Each structure stands twice: as structure tokens, then as C-alpha cells.
Amino acid sequence: MDTQARLLLEKLLSAGEKESAGRRSRQAALTASHLADYRSFTSLQKKESFDTTMRAAQVEGAVKLKWDNEHTEDGFIRRVDLLNAGKLAGFLGVVLVQDQVDQAEVQLAPFAVRFSVVQELMAHWRKLRKARGLGPDSVSDWLDAIRAIEVFRHEISGEVISMPVREASARLFNDSKRIERITGALDVLLANNIEAEVREPAAVWQELGLFREEHPVRLAGNVTIERERVTALLDRPYTGLPAGTVKRLASIPTMIMTIENLTTFHSEAKRSCDEPILLIYTAGMPSPAWRAMYVRLLHDLPNGVPVCHWGDIDEGGFRIAAVLAREALSVGYVLLPCTVMHPDNVPEERRKKATPHTLERIRHFAQMAGWDELGEAVATAGFTVEQEGLA
Known part of the structure; x- marks a missing residue:
């Protein structure tokens, strides 16, 4: 030829x-x-x-x-x-893209109930569009990503995963770098949204309890914490501890507030480290080990102590809030949004116009968090803003 x-x-x-x-x-x-x-x-x-x-x-x-x-x-x-x-x-001697999509759909269809984004993915590919640079010829990447999520999130029941990403990859795929290569597919599947904002690889792995380098949980406030070997007051302005060593509260704070972004956490820690308010940095989407620690801290908290969250006013921020709300509810607490997250408290110059798709996703995750009113207010206002813009 x-x-x-x-x-x-x-x-x-x-x-x-x-x-x-x-x-x-x-x-x-x-x-x-x-x-x-x-x-x-x-x-x-x-x-x-x-x-x-x-x-x-x-x-x-x-x-x-x-x-x-x-x-x-x-x-x-x-x-x-x-x-x-x-x-x-x-x-x-080539395969039409539509035929590739048909073949991919046969392989991915069994997972469409657990991952509704699979249907979005098929529609995307049929329009000759790629997702994170991946077309229908990458179906093995998506199947491996699904396998990783199901193993680390579902199949290891009762065990909190906290493992170096390459060790986990070698155990699961006999390839220490496989998880790193399928990070794009993992991100889409975890967000369950093909249009979700691209996250840094470390943030994607963290959601599954995997890390390249393990980072301590940052906590701040005039609060005493019982740990693995010692019960002590948190240092000023904050203390970093391995999540697994944090056992329970040894004093009662007047409020527990989780904070999504590091800059805001540092500012609030310096401002209120001498007050009996427990601030916890989530580092974006919290890991399984972090979430287990969070549940332990809430478990013995008396009724009436507010449990709040301060995050980004965007799809990712509300998705994190939905996860935290689910964990709080498991021990009988309703997660409240920080008042600064309401659109009425966001200056016009810090607002970024959002697409209808993004606003619908915000509304969806707000409902999952039990924040229906806030979700509707944000959808009506039609903007997003990062947490640093609310400080």
C-alpha cells in the first residue's frame, strides 16, 4: 500500500x-x-x-x-x-471509533450502575471526544481504575487504607507505577463526572488512602487530644499528627470546624489557636484514615456542639462537604456550612461565573450534604469561588 x-x-x-x-x-x-x-x-x-x-x-x-x-x-x-x-x-486494517466504543461499552457496562459516569464516557467517545486524553482504545485503563477503586474503597471492609501508592500498585497490578498511569481515569470515576475539575495526582490517590509521601493531619485550637502515647493540649498555632494515632477528645471544644484549604487553615489557626475551637485541615478530599479519625473525634462529642465545614464554593468543595456530612451523620451529627460560604457573603469581585453543568453538580452534592438551601442559593447566584477568597 x-x-x-x-x-x-x-x-x-x-x-x-x-x-x-x-x-x-x-x-x-x-x-x-x-x-x-x-x-x-x-x-x-x-x-x-x-x-x-x-x-x-x-x-x-x-x-x-x-x-x-x-x-x-x-x-x-x-x-x-x-x-x-x-x-x-x-x-x-483499522477499527472505527464507533466500533471501539461499542467494544468498550460491552466491557464497561457492568459497572455503569456503580459508576454512572460510564454512560457520560460512552457519549463523549461517540462524539469523538476524549476524557483526560483517553479515548475508547484506553478501556483497559478504565477497567484497572475501577478495580483499584473497588479494592481500596469497598473490598477491604473494616480496614482503613493508608499505603504508599507504588506499594499498593505493585500489590494490585504487579506493576508499581500502574496506578500513577491511570490517575486520570481514577479522578473521573471518583468524581463520577467527566467534566469535573482536574485534580493533582496526590489528591486523587489520597481519596483512596494512597500517598507518595504520608502527611500528618493538622489540628489547631485550645483543645486536648488523647493520642496513641500521650494525652496533651494541641500546640500553638497547630499540631501535625498521624491520623491513626489520634484516639479521641480529652476536652470538649465549643465547636469543631473542618477547613478544606491550607492557607485558610493557617490563618484561622493563628487567629483562634487559644480558643476552645477544634480546627481540622482536610487537605482537600480527606483520606480514609483521616475520615476514621474524624469519626473517632465526633463519637464522644456532647449534643449541642456545632460541627461545621468551610470549603470552596465549587463542585469539588461541595463534594468534600457531602463526604464529611456522611461521616458526621454516621455518629449522629449534622454537618453545618460555615456562614461565609453563603453567596450573600461573597464579594462580587471574587466571584467566577459557573457553567450550568457545574451549578447542577453543586446542587447535587449540596443535597447529599443536607445543604439544600445553600446549594439552591449558589445555583441561583451562578458563581464559584475558592475558599481563600472567603477569608
Whole structure:
């Protein structure tokens, strides 16, 4: 098969697939501009090689050739129309994207109930769009990502996962770097949203209890904590402790507030470290070990002590709030939003206009957190803002 003819036929096939997916309105064809190099050939051997490949594609019923001289079909080819994308794909020995999607759907469909984003993914691929740079030929990445989530989140029941990412990857896949390579798919599946903001790899792994380097939990306030080996007052302005060593409260705070972002945590820790308020930095989406610690701290808290959260006013922030609310509810507490998160308290200059899709996702996670009123207020206001903009 002539190399230059093949390259042009591949381009023609791509145009045909875009036309089928509704991403191109013009009929797929190779026109004079595409054929300019071919039409400038001075070597008869090169021209005949090109023509032979094109004629073979026409014999297969894949294309229709138009010549300078339509009666004798000699001279140069002036136009190539696509007749049948499937036949052209067969001629080239490639698989149509739509066929790849069909094959991927068969493999991923069993997981669509647990991961509704699978249906979004299929629709995305059918429009010839990729998700985190991954197309339907990457189905093995998505299957491995699903496997990792199910193992680390569901199958190891009763065990809090806290493990170096490469150790976990080697155990699960016999490949120490496999989890790092499928981080994009993990992020989409964990967010269950193909349009979710791209997170740093460490934040994605943390949600599963995996880390490259383990970081201590930061806590602040004039509060006494019972730990693995000692019961002591938290240092000023804050203390960093391994989550697993934090056992329970040894004094009763007037409030427990979780804070999503580090800058805000540092500011609030300096401001209120001498007050009996327990501040806990979530480091974005908290890890399983962090969440287990959080439940232990709430377990013996007397009724009436408010449990609050201060996070970003965006999809990720409300998703984190929904996770925290679920953990708090497991020990009988209702998580309250910090008052500064209400749209009425956000200056106009710090607001960033949000898409309808983002606002719908905010509303969804707000409902999961039990923050229906706040979710509706944010959706009505139509903006997002990072936590630092609320300080």
C-alpha cells in the first residue's frame, strides 16, 4: 500500500467519522488541496503506486475517485469521495471509533450502575471526544481504575487504607507505577463526572488512602487530644499528627470546624489557636484514615456542639462537604456550612461565573450534604469561588 495514499485515506476516514458524529457538516472528501503534492509528482512510478492504492480502495466500495479525464480515467485524481467508512476502515486494517466504543461499552457496562459516569464516557467517545486524553482504545485503563477503586474503597471492609501508592500498585497490578498511569481515569470515576475539575495526582490517590509521601493531619485550637502515647493540649498555632494515632477528645471544644484549604487553615489557626475551637485541615478530599479519625473525634462529642465545614464554593468543595456530612451523620451529627460560604457573603469581585453543568453538580452534592438551601442559593447566584477568597 502506497504510504502517501494511505495517509490521505486515513485523513479521509477521520473526516468521515467526524461527519457521522455530527462534528463536521461537509461531506468527507479529499479535494485539490489534499491532493496537491500527489498532483505535482514528476515520477511515473510514484504516481502509479498512489493510483493503485486509491483504485484498490474504490474496488472495495470504500471511495469514489474522480479523475481529470472522467471518460478514460487517466491523468491525475482530482477528488476522492468517501462512500463507506466501514469499508475504508477494513481496507486500512483499522477499527472505527464507533466500533471501539461499542467494544468498550460491552466491557464497561457492568459497572455503569456503580459508576454512572460510564454512560457520560460512552457519549463523549461517540462524539469523538476524549476524557483526560483517553479515548475508547484506553478501556483497559478504565477497567484497572475501577478495580483499584473497588479494592481500596469497598473490598477491604473494616480496614482503613493508608499505603504508599507504588506499594499498593505493585500489590494490585504487579506493576508499581500502574496506578500513577491511570490517575486520570481514577479522578473521573471518583468524581463520577467527566467534566469535573482536574485534580493533582496526590489528591486523587489520597481519596483512596494512597500517598507518595504520608502527611500528618493538622489540628489547631485550645483543645486536648488523647493520642496513641500521650494525652496533651494541641500546640500553638497547630499540631501535625498521624491520623491513626489520634484516639479521641480529652476536652470538649465549643465547636469543631473542618477547613478544606491550607492557607485558610493557617490563618484561622493563628487567629483562634487559644480558643476552645477544634480546627481540622482536610487537605482537600480527606483520606480514609483521616475520615476514621474524624469519626473517632465526633463519637464522644456532647449534643449541642456545632460541627461545621468551610470549603470552596465549587463542585469539588461541595463534594468534600457531602463526604464529611456522611461521616458526621454516621455518629449522629449534622454537618453545618460555615456562614461565609453563603453567596450573600461573597464579594462580587471574587466571584467566577459557573457553567450550568457545574451549578447542577453543586446542587447535587449540596443535597447529599443536607445543604439544600445553600446549594439552591449558589445555583441561583451562578458563581464559584475558592475558599481563600472567603477569608
